[in-house]
Amino acid sequence: MSDSPATNALELSVSELSAALKRTVEDRFGFVRVRGEISNYRGPQPSGHAYFCLKDQSARIDAVVWKGVFGRLKTKPQEGLEVIATGKVTTFPGKSTYQIIVEALEPAGIGALMALLEERRRKLAAEGLFDEARKRSLPFLPSQIGVVTSPAGAVIRDILHRIAERFPRHVIVWPVRVQGETAAAEIAAAIDGFNALPEHGPMRRPDVIIVARGGGSLEDLWSFNEEIVVRAAARSVVPLIAAVGHETDWTLIDHAADLRAPTPTAAAEKAVPVRGELAAALADLARRQVGAAMRLLDRRRGDLRALLRALPQSDAIFSFRRQQFDSLASRLESARGKAHDRKHLDLVRLSHRLAQQSPHAQIAGKKQRFNAAHQRLSRWGVVGYGECRQNLAHIAARLAVARTARAKLERERMAAARHRLEALAGRLQHGFALRMTASRARLEGVEKLRLSLGYEGVLARGFALVRDESGKPVRKAAEVVEGKRLDIEFADGHTSAIAQSRKEPVPAKRTTGGGRRKREQGSLF
Incomplete structure (x- = not known):
């Protein structure tokens, strides 16, 4: 008998039961919106998928974000962030x-948004995007x-009206959405687009950019808190004015902009002065300049009159200089006569010295000294020649004696060296013969020792040496491998x-034959 109770229930495998539960859960719930706090989030996996949990005070549910969906999420998962997740409930059979x-994924409530906003503000501030040192001043005009901004709202009309009222300027409007999922990307693209325009041409880069939006709740203004918008404002090379919301509304773009305006109308007022x-x-400066110029002319005119009154007459000015000129002219005439006489005396003195140093006088003196030297040389030539011949003869005799003595000494040295060389050659031949005799005797002794100790002597007594295929000697029968x-x-x-293996011992056969055996093949029995 069977111990199990009788039943008509259909048997299901584990896989069939899991699949049935999966279909039931997915058909019953489909898409749902779940509110909870993110827990156990560690960032996207190497595959690109993200895994975390949603929990409240008494329950939790696992959550999965696939790789393709993760890149499109407006709000990225963060540990401890309260969110509202929209998705499909299903089962994971691998873990039941x-x-x-x-x-x-979207933040749940104003508290979550404020926490996310504060976290993002600290992150961007740490990167230096809000530093005052990097902000630039606006152009004056x-x-x-x-x-x-949005082209359909009242903001653009207020800005255009205020600019036209204060100082009409050329305005380029880049239409964008200021609220919604695509608003942040459009605003960042507009800022980058203005900066990408050329500096010259019909459609050139503006001198200042105004990013504006009317008032609203924190959720309405959230696009201006996105990182993509804040980073675009921070890297803008054109000075940027942020005018988002009312005076009490603050967004992250206000910190990154070069100037923050409380309202869009105030942004227009800060962009241009009143014409x-x-x-x-x-006009006031021009009037003050003309008055200052007139006062300067009047003062210069009065100074000129005073100088004219203090200036003496022309005759009084030139009379003294004319008297000085006459005195200098007379002194110059007297000095010129004295200088002429002095130069004449110098010329006479130089002429006398030049006559003494003339070439003819010098040649005559040189000729007299040459004749005297020639006479002395002729007188001493005969005596000096005889003495030189005697000295040369004496030196030649001494050289002949020295050469004979030196040749005799060299011959004696060569004879002694030849005698020593012959003696050394005889000693070398005798020593070589003795060394060869001793080496030959040692070699014969070693050869006899090799023959007595080598295995060839053992083989000559009737033994044989067995080697395997590698040439290694085989010493035991157990080392022999069959085949x-x-x-x-x-x-x-x-x-x-x-x-080959043999169970019975094979009697040894005596091998006879003369001469050297040739190599042959056979079987070992």
Whole structure:
């Protein structure tokens, strides 16, 4: 008898039961919106998928974000962030658990948004995007203004009206959405687009950019808190004014912009000055400049009159200089006569010295000294020649005696060296013969020792040396492998054999024959 109770229930495998539960859960719930706090989030896996949990005070559910969906999420998962997840509930048969496949993720409530905003603000501030040192001043009177805002709202009309009222300038509007999923990407693209325009040409880069939006809740203004918008504002080379919301509304783009305006209308006022005020200021400056110039002319004219009164008459000025000129002219005439007489005396003195140093006088003196030297040389030539011949003869005799003595000494040295060389040659031949005799005796002794100790003597007594295929000697029968070729060396030659197992001992056969045996093949029995 069977111990199990009788039943008509259909038997299911584990896989069939898991599949049935999966279909039931997916058909019952489909897409749901779940609110909870993110837990156990460690970032996307190497595959690109992200795994975490959603929990509240008493329960938790596993969540999965696939790789393709993760890149499109407006709000990325963060540990401890309270969110609303939209997705499909399903099961995971591998662990018998249920989970939600997340398709969209958004912060839950104003508290979560504020926490996310503060975290993002600290992150961007740590990167230096909000530093005051990197912010630039606005141009005083821009010739072209770029506006990034929605073309359908009242903001653009207020900006255009205020600019036209204060100082009409050319305005380029880049239409974008200021709210919604694509708003942040459009705003960042507009800022980058204005910066990408050329500096010259019909459509050139504006001198200042205004990013504007009307008031709203934190959720409405959230696009201006996205990182993509803040980074685009920070890297803009064109000075940027942020005018988002009302005076009490603050977004992250306000910190990254070069100037923050409380309202879009205030942004227009900060972008351009008042034309009437500028005209009045210019007129006042022009009037003050003309008055200052007139006062300067009057003062210079009075100074000129005073100088003219203090200036003496022309006759009084030139009379003294004319008297000085006459005195200098008379002194110059007297000095010129004295200088002429002095130069004449110098010329006479130089002429006398030049006559003494003339070439003819010098040649005559040199000729007299040459004749005297020639006479002395002739007188001493005969005496000096005889003495030189005697000295040369004496030196030649001494050289002949020295050469004979030196030749005799060299011959004696050569004879002694030849005698020593012959003696050394005889000693070398005798020593070589003795060394060869001793070496030959040692070699014969070693050869006899080799013959007495070598294995060839053992082979000559009737023994044989067995080697395997590698040439290694085989010393034991256990080392022989059946079927392997063996090499057998006798005293008169080699033979090869194939190893075979034998249960009975094989009687040894005496091998006879004369001369050296040739190599042959056979079997070892």
